[in-house]
Amino acid sequence: MHGKSDASKIERMTNLGKTLSFLLAGALVIVPAFSQSEEDLTKAMKTVGKTMGELRKANEAKDEAALKAGGAVLVEQFTIAAKFWASHKMADATEMNGKTLAAAKALADGSGTMAGVGSTCKGCHDQYREKLADGSYKLKMSH
Numbered sequence: 001m002h003g004k005s006d007a008s009k010i011e012r013m014t015n016l017g018k019t020l021s022f023l024l025a026g027a028l029v030i031v032p033a034f035s036q037s038e039e040d041l042t043k044a045m046k047t048v049g050k051t052m053g054e055l056r057k058a059n060e061a062k063d064e065a066a067l068k069a070g071g072a073v074l075v076e077q078f079t080i081a082a083k084f085w086a087s088h089k090m091a092d093a094t095e096m097n098g099k100t101l102a103a104a105k106a107l108a109d110g111s112g113t114m115a116g117v118g119s120t121c122k123g124c125h126d127q128y129r130e131k132l133a134d135g136s137y138k139l140k141m142s143h
């Protein structure tokens, strides 16, 4: 009788162990998805650059729908960038990113302009963007 209940106790403990290791494995999979790498930032900025090119054309054509759509893409990308700055605890970059994000939101809802967004890029680039000899860009972390 005792033997049987011990066995089921052990079985329960084993199941708990399985559940815990399942949860831990889950956590290991989830964590990297939330932490932002420089690659994520580069990818976001490349999309931003491409979108600004499209916005320039939309601006010349006074295509309001395209301006709003481009604004929405920028909102997405600067939301990704915001996570990068936050996860690296870079408060000044987070603040500059926030200004760009706010300007992008205004463009997306029709209350802002493309120039309003464009005027917010340079401050951060001056401080945190470095152009390499091969013409590509990287994050400058020497501040």
Ligand code: HEC
Residues within 6 Å of the ligand: 038, 041, 042, 045, 046, 048, 049, 050, 052, 093, 094, 096, 097, 100, 117, 118, 120, 121, 122, 124, 125, 128, 129, 130, 136, 137, 138, 139, 140
């Ligand atoms: C808060 C900081 C910050 C803001 C705001 C910001 N950028 Fe950047 N951007 C960076 C950094 C840092 C890099 C270099 C990192 C990289 O590309 O790996 C970069 C790189 C770029 C690149 C080069 C991407 C590549 O690797 O080819 C483009 C294009 C770009 N940004 C466009 C923009 C535009 C347009 C805006 C404004 C609408 C903007 N950025 C606003 C920080 C910022």
